[in-house]
Amino acid sequence: MRYYLLLFSFMLCCTSIQADEVDMRDYIKVRNGMSEAEVLYMLGPYDHETIKADGFDYVFERTWFYIPFKKGSNKWITEIHFNSRGEVKKRDRYRVK
Secondary structure (H helix, E strand, O other): OHHHHHHHHHHHHHHHOOOOOOOHHHHOOOOOOOEHHHHHHHHOOOOEEEEEEOOOOOEEEEEEEEOOOOOOOOOEEEEEEEOOOOEEEEEEEEEOO
8 A cells, every 4th residue: 555655656756847948049950851859858747748649549640748837938839740650740839938
């Protein structure tokens, strides 16, 4: 029981960690064709993920969002789009309003 309580508290702490804004120097290093693992290693964990899939567990597209902590004048939201093979197909970056 003690093991499960420790494991649960660790998982709770890990899920509450949020990624911060992606620096421009890291953003320009992301290239089309990079794998999800390479992007995760370079940018760290993402804040939000959307998945476009059919009803039979086939993933068409996956999008990772990196959202800045605080609103400010120089904050950017970064989106990394992956294809069905888990490779970067597009990246977007836009200013927080």
